[in-house]
Amino acid sequence: MAQVDGAPRPGAALGQPCIFKLVLLGSGSVGKSSLALQYVKNDFKSILPTVGCAFFTKVVDLGAASLKLEIWDTAGQEKYHSVCHLYFRGANAALLVYDVTRKDSFCKAQQWLKDLEEEFHPGEVVVVLVGNKTDLHQERQVTFEEGREFAESKGLLFMETSAKLNHQVTEVFSAVARELLQREEKEEGQRQQGDARLALNETPPGRSRCCAR
Amino acid sequence: MEAGGGTAAPAPGDAEDLEEMRFPSEEARDGGGICRDLPGTGDASVEKTGSETKDQPPGLLLQPEAPSCTYGLWGPGASENSPVGGPESGSGGQGGDPSDEDWRSKRKHVFVLSEAGKPIYSRYGSVEALSTTMGVMTALVSFVQSAGDAIRAIYAEDHKLVFLQQGPLLLVAVSRTPQSAAQLRGELMAVHAQIVSTLTRASVARIFARKQNYDLRRLLAGSERTLDRLLDSVERDPGALLLGAVRCVPLARPLRDALGALLRRCTAPGLALSVLAVGGRLVTAAQERTVLAECRLDPADLQLLLDWVGAPAFAAGEAWAPVCLPRFNPDGFFYAYVARLDAMPVCLLLLGTDPEAFHDMATCRRLVEDGMHSLGAMRTLREAASFSSTPSASASAYSVQAVEAAGLRHFLYKPLDIPDHHRQLPQFTSPELEAPYSREEERQRLSDLYHRLHARLHNTSRPLRLIYHVAEKETLLAWVTSKFELYTCLSPLVTKAGAILVVTKLLRWVKKEEDRLFIRYPPKYSTPPAAPAASTDQASHNGLFTAP
Numbered sequence: 211m212a213q214v215d216g217a218p219r220p221g222a223a224l225g226q227p228c229i230f231k232l233v234l235l236g237s238g239s240v241g242k243s244s245l246a247l248q249y250v251k252n253d254f255k256s257i258l259p260t261v262g263c264a265f266f267t268k269v270v271d272l273g274a275a276s277l278k279l280e281i282w283d284t285a286g287q288e289k290y291h292s293v294c295h296l297y298f299r300g301a302n303a304a305l306l307v308y309d310v311t312r313k314d315s316f317c318k319a320q321q322w323l324k325d326l327e328e329e330f331h332p333g334e335v336v337v338v339l340v341g342n343k344t345d346l347h348q349e350r351q352v353t354f355e356e357g358r359e360f361a362e363s364k365g366l367l368f369m370e371t372s373a374k375l376n377h378q379v380t381e382v383f384s385a386v387a388r389e390l391l392q393r394e395e396k397e398e399g400q401r402q403q404g405d406a407r408l409a410l411n412e413t414p415p416g417r418s419r420c421c422a423r
Numbered sequence: 424m425e426a427g428g429g430t431a432a433p434a435p436g437d438a439e440d441l442e443e444m445r446f447p448s449e450e451a452r453d454g455g456g457i458c459r460d461l462p463g464t465g466d467a468s469v470e471k472t473g474s475e476t477k478d479q480p481p482g483l484l485l486q487p488e489a490p491s492c493t494y495g496l497w498g499p500g501a502s503e504n505s506p507v508g509g510p511e512s513g514s515g516g517q518g519g520d521p522s523d524e525d526w527r528s529k530r531k532h533v534f535v536l537s538e539a540g541k542p543i544y545s546r547y548g549s550v551e552a553l554s555t556t557m558g559v560m561t562a563l564v565s566f567v568q569s570a571g572d573a574i575r576a577i578y579a580e581d582h583k584l585v586f587l588q589q590g591p592l593l594l595v596a597v598s599r600t601p602q603s604a605a606q607l608r609g610e611l612m613a614v615h616a617q618i619v620s621t622l623t624r625a626s627v628a629r630i631f632a633r634k635q636n637y638d639l640r641r642l643l644a645g646s647e648r649t650l651d652r653l654l655d656s657v658e659r660d661p662g663a664l665l666l667g668a669v670r671c672v673p674l675a676r677p678l679r680d681a682l683g684a685l686l687r688r689c690t691a692p693g694l695a696l697s698v699l700a701v702g703g704r705l706v707t708a709a710q711e712r713t714v715l716a717e718c719r720l721d722p723a724d725l726q727l728l729l730d731w732v733g734a735p736a737f738a739a740g741e742a743w744a745p746v747c748l749p750r751f752n753p754d755g756f757f758y759a760y761v762a763r764l765d766a767m768p769v770c771l772l773l774l775g776t777d778p779e780a781f782h783d784m785a786t787c788r789r790l791v792e793d794g795m796h797s798l799g800a801m802r803t804l805r806e807a808a809s810f811s812s813t814p815s816a817s818a819s820a821y822s823v824q825a826v827e828a829a830g831l832r833h834f835l836y837k838p839l840d841i842p843d844h845h846r847q848l849p850q851f852t853s854p855e856l857e858a859p860y861s862r863e864e865e866r867q868r869l870s871d872l873y874h875r876l877h878a879r880l881h882n883t884s885r886p887l888r889l890i891y892h893v894a895e896k897e898t899l900l901a902w903v904t905s906k907f908e909l910y911t912c913l914s915p916l917v918t919k920a921g922a923i924l925v926v927t928k929l930l931r932w933v934k935k936e937e938d939r940l941f942i943r944y945p946p947k948y949s950t951p952p953a954a955p956a957a958s959t960d961q962a963s964h965n966g967l968f969t970a971p
Contacts, residue, residue: 238644246740258735259645262744262759265781283740289621289642293745296778 227269227278230390232383233298235326236307237318238286241342244373245307246283249383254374260285263297270387277387298329303336303386308357310341310370311349316357323364336389340382341370523548530867531598533614533654536560537631538591543639544614544647546654550640560595564588576604587611590624591631592639600658601871603878606665610657613664613723614650616749620727621646624753649734656730659863660856661870663726665877666837666908668849671705673821674803676938681798683707683946689790690948693777695757696720697791700770701804703733704820708848709946721750722849728759732770737761741788743781746774760784764792769804823854828928830921832897833860833912835873836933838941840906852933852940859896868896873910876901880908891919900926907933 234242243260247253250266266281282297284290298304306322308315319339326337339361341352354370361368367385371378526548534553535544540561542550550557564586567574577584585607587594594611602610619627622642630637657664686697686709699706710720731746745756760773760781771791773784795801823831837851860866872894880887880903892899898913900922911929913922933940 250740258648260742261731261734261737261761262742264740264742265785266740285645285744287642287644289644289646290744293778297743 227276228394229278229280230302230387231280231282231300232303232305232386233282233284233301234305234307235284235294235298235319235322236286236305237309237312237315238288240286240307240309240312240315241373242286242305242307243283245305245340245342245371245379245382246281248373248376248379250281252376254376259287262290262293268383270384272384272387272391275391277391279383279387294325295329298326301330301335302390303338305338305340305382305386306366307340307342308352309343310352310357311343311346313351316341316352316360320360323366336367336386336393337364338367338369338382338386340368342373344370344377345372345375530600531596531602531654533611533650534560534595534597535614535618536593536595537635537637537639538593539636541636541638543592543643544650546651560586560593564593578604583607585611587615589615590628592618592627601875601878603874605881605883606874606878609664610654613653613727616723616727617646617650617653618643619749619753620731620747623747623756624749649730652734653730658867658870660866661873662835662851662853665873666835666849666851667722668837668851669705669722669726669729670703670852671850671940671942672701672804673852673936673939674706676943678798678800678803679707679942680944682795682800683709683942683944685791685794685798687946687948689787689794691773691775691780691783691787693775693780694773694784694787695776696772696774698725698728698732698772698774699791700729700732700772701768703729705729705850705942706769706804707942707946709948712947712949720848721748724748724750725848728772728774732761732772737763737770741785743784745778760788762788764788764795764801769795769801820853820855822857825854826929826932828925828932830914830917831911831925831929832914833857833869834929835908835910836929837908838906838933838937839904839908848942848945850941869912872897872899872912876910891922898922902926 234246236242238259243257243264244254246264246266247255247257250268260283262285264283266283267278268281269276269278282301284294284297304322304326306319306326308319310316323337326335339357341354341357357370358368360366367389369378369382369385371382373379529547531546533544533546534542534557536542536557538561540554540558542554542557544550545553564574573588574586576586581599583596583598583602583604585596585598585604587608592615594615596607596611598607627639630639630642662668663670682699686699686707689697695711696708698708705725708725727748728746741760741762744759744761746759747753747756756778757774757776758778758780760771760775762771762785763769764771771788773787775784777783823833833854833856835851835853837849856866856869860869872892876890876892876899879890880901888903890899890901892901893915895915897915898917899911900913901910903909907930909926909930911922911926913925917925937943
């Protein structure tokens with residue numbers, strides 16, 4: 211998608227919110243569409259498998275700043291796997307969703323991470339690991355710790371949600387939005403520093419690192 | 424199905440596959456009995472199946488509780504081709520297994536299996552429980568194949584078994600309905616087209632070439648319900664598949680023309696087809712001039728798209744998905760943008776060739792939406808969508824009362840006198856099914872009658888032009904001329920003269936309403952090609968993407 215290229219759209223300068231592209235990835239029926247619908251339309255209903263990819267937009271207001279999320283809700287079914295690269299190209303953030311009651315979906319999420327790593331440079335996308343369906347805690351197969359440990363080992367954000375009970379759903383997207391803005395500001399800072407370096411030619415190396423978080 | 428030749432005997436791998444897939448059902452009293460009387464054939468696969476079967480307790484072979492109808496299924500003398508003597512194969516043991524009364528009582532079964540005998544789809548019951556039954560079908564097919572022939576159909580008492588081989592897929596219909604073998608074959612073709620539309624023929628072939636016993640269900644997950652709906656529609660609302668035509672939303676001609684012009688105006692690079700639909704019925708469709716004028720858009724493809732966008736899966740958001748039009752090009756994908764306009768049942772489909780064009784299409788959609796608002800079309804279409812005795816969005820129809828012909832209950836009318844350059848959009852019209860056809864059994868009965876008449880009219884050896892048929896609860900008149908094909912259902916008390924009067928009235932009404940009922944002048948447009956190309960090979964680069 212030509213216009214979403216990791217960089218904010220020109221509109222940002224005109225006071226319009228920056229646009230970020232977010233993809234929802236994960237195996238079939240883990241609740242990707244439910245998360246998106248709950249977040250965008252505050253609605254939960256049983257839905258049929260997504261065909262290809264569904265597209266939503268939502269403006270996130272983070273107090274001081276706001277940004278627009280373009281949410282690409284991909285189909286989890288295997289038949290669409292081969293076309294999924296179409297959808298995550300140019301993404302700024304990815305939610306790797308799994309179902310806490312299904313171990314296989316957790317493994318699949320790790321597979322998706324590999325796919326993402328092939329497509330993107332490290333740190334290029336904000337990746338959040340999301341364990342959905344916490345309302346079905348009796349059938350849980352993947353513990354919170356397992357999820358967190360994996361996320362930490364790969365440097366991902368991690369959260370557990372329940373799209374059905376609307377638990378932590380908004381928080382996931384807000385966390386992504388905050389992270390995106392932070393990275394944006396950091397990059398902005400780096401860019402200015404870069405300009406400065408060009409001019410002054412003596413900025414100490416490694417400086418930008420301490421600005422991170 | 425092509426005549427296979429002697430080489431078509433299954434490779435040893437087939438026998439292994441059969442064996443493998445039989446394991447789960449073995450513990451659950453596998454009363455196969457399929458190959459008892461099998462003459463020595465020298466066919467590895469069939470023999471294998473036979474010997475396995477012999478290991479089973481023979482007492483289960485003839486299940487006494489089996490209704491006699493299933494005897495007919497595989498019964499002796501069922502066909503010159505049938506090598507089987509036993510009853511239908513035994514049971515799996517889980518839900519929907521073949522010994523289940525409920526499962527047996529279904530009027531029509533449709534199965535899809537791989538050449539290796541792996542079950543892929545069954546209309547009723549779980550496919551796991553049916554692996555033995557599927558094994559029988561594979562055995563039948565390969566037995567005939569090993570003799571250098573191809574099995575097409577088996578007629579057994581009130582049952583018809585129709586076989587259709589499409590590449591590595593075998594489709595089988597087992598039916599007690601009065602549908603003809605040709606009609607059943609048409610249904611199987613539609614099922615196959617549905618599978619191809621999500622996967623493409625090339626990728627199905629590639630998958631099975633790589634791994635013969637691949638479980639295609641993995642890739643078709645989620646498509647089963649689409650197939651179920653497709654097969655159900657044949658009985659619940661006959662027409663589209665039977666007549667090979669699409670149904671339009673009745674709409675005043677100026678508005679339809681304006682919408683057509685609007686679609687023609689709103690184009691994007693690589694756009695090949697724009698469709699406005701309400702609940703699986705066509706409002707209008709505009710085609711790219713070069714792409715689809717040379718290779719005509721097949722009504723089956725359009726119907727497939729209409730069914731597809733009518734699916735509840737498209738209820739939310741904007742969707743972007745690859746889809747293959749099997750008649751246009753079974754090996755390539757188009758990319759479809761699908762959105763419900765204004766949160767209404769009105770659905771816009773934009774079909775293009777560029778996999779990256781989502782945002783262009785979304786822009787195009789906003790143009791269409793704005794245009795429709797300024798035309799005031801939204802309200803009209805909302806009214807069209809809400810008019811219905813059933814509260815679903817799938818009815819943008821009219822009542823048979825509109826014809827004002829007493830005694831007329833229902834009809835199907837397909838015009839045949841469309842000017843040649845418009846023939847690429849075969850259409851039909853029919854009123855909503857109202858009482859006494861509101862319950863499923865009655866709809867089924869009507870559908871059966873229509874199918875029976877259709878089969879008689881289109882009989883290859885002795886086609887008819889006019890049939891007056893007095894059935895138990897209704898009288899029917901079917902008529903095909905050079906100008907139209909018509910099926911009417913009348914009250915049972917109507918006289919022959921009365922029926923002719925009603926039909927005359929109906930024809931006059933259709934003539935009068937023609938502009939509203941049908942799209943007389945399907946709009947066309949030209950778009951800049953997605954990639955620079957000479958006009959001669961434009962058709963070839965559109966829709967000819969290889970499957971990923």
